Amino acid sequence: MTRLSVNFNKAALMRNARTGSTGAGRPNVGRLARVAVGAGAVGATLHPRPDGRHALAADVETLRALMGRGAPLDGAELNVEGNPFEGPARHGDYDFPGFMEILRAARPTQATLVPDAAGQRTSDHGWDFARDGARLGPLVEELRGLGCRVSLFVDPDPEAVRAAADVGADRVELYTGPYAWAHTAGDASALLDRHRAAAEAAAEAGLTVNAGHDLDLENLGPYLRAVPGVAEVSIGQALLADALLMGLEGAVRAYLKVLAEAGE
Ligand SMILES: CC(=O)[C@@H](O)[C@H](O)COP(=O)(O)O
Numbered sequence: 527m528t529r530l531s532v533n534f535n536k537a538a539l540m541r542n543a544r545t546g547s548t549g550a551g552r553p554n555v556g557r558l559a560r561v562a563v564g565a566g567a568v569g570a571t572l573h574p575r576p577d578g579r580h581a582l583a584a585d586v587e588t589l590r591a592l593m594g595r596g597a598p599l600d601g602a603e604l605n606v607e608g609n610p611f612e613g614p615a616r617h618g619d620y621d622f623p624g625f626m627e628i629l630r631a632a633r634p635t636q637a638t639l640v641p642d643a644a645g646q647r648t649s650d651h652g653w654d655f656a657r658d659g660a661r662l663g664p665l666v667e668e669l670r671g672l673g674c675r676v677s678l679f680v681d682p683d684p685e686a687v688r689a690a691a692d693v694g695a696d697r698v699e700l701y702t703g704p705y706a707w708a709h710t711a712g713d714a715s716a717l718l719d720r721h722r723a724a725a726e727a728a729a730e731a732g733l734t735v736n737a738g739h740d741l742d743l744e745n746l747g748p749y750l751r752a753v754p755g756v757a758e759v760s761i762g763q764a765l766l767a768d769a770l771l772m773g774l775e776g777a778v779r780a781y782l783k784v785l786a787e788a789g790e
């Protein structure tokens with residue numbers, strides 16, 4: 527069955543919106559991760575961006591400590607996403623240490639490398655391997671040497687998938703945003719064909735397939751039934767929105783039910 531990693535970026539966004547005693551420290555990313563893993567999620571995902579808009583380097587440290595050997599979430603998986611070429615930066619009173627520094631300190635279960643520019647509103651494209659492949663290779667090798675599983679965020683393109691294998695990745699994460707929007711628009715068949723071809727190319731290249739971005743309770747099942755062998759989905763925006771209505775445990779269980787049904 528496809529496994530679920532819950533992305534807590536938007537919980538951190540809500541926390542950062544308030545300082546002082548009123549709401550300081552709430553929502554608590556660590557407490558939320560405990561609930562999500564307790565409900566059956568494989569782990570948690572964070573995407574610490576240089577401007578500190580939501581997930582911070584400290585949140586990665588918090589979850590890393592919770593998931594360490596003998597810790598309360600020992601065995602859960604930490605997936606940290608970001609652009610490895612983003613170096614140290616200061617934004618207001620937030621010191622971003624650099625994404626590779628965050629990974630070197632945390633050594634997460636999985637590092638998902640995403641080609642986002644610093645001020646980008648959200649992730650909206652995969653890697654351009656013709657431009658970045660040569661400089662990605664050594665970073666992928668370093669991260670694997672640190673014990674991280676490395677996943678590269680790619681558009682659903684067999685050529686991109688093969689290029690990800692060439693730079694030594696363990697996995698690709700198929701960017702599902704355009705699929706999600708096509709599903710909402712009522713015709714996702716062409717996008718599903720592209721994702722299916724990309725997933726098949728990944729299997730041929732020996733890569734495991736992850737998927738993510740704008741997945742939700744409506745579009746997740748059709749996606750998994752059309753695209754073979756998706757090992758993991760990371761979901762944040764829709765799942766946390768659903769959690770406002772059904773609670774986090776209820777939302778996680780609802781997504782896990784979709785994953786289970788799709789795997790039957
Ligand atoms: C890589 C991806 O598609 C998402 O994981 C990303 O984390 C979304 O970032 P925001 O939560 O900042 O939109």
Ligand SMILES: NCC(=O)COP(=O)(O)O
Nearest residue numbers: 738739740760761762763
């Ligand atoms: N990699 C995708 C992810 O972690 C969450 O994306 P979204 O569900 O917030 O769009």
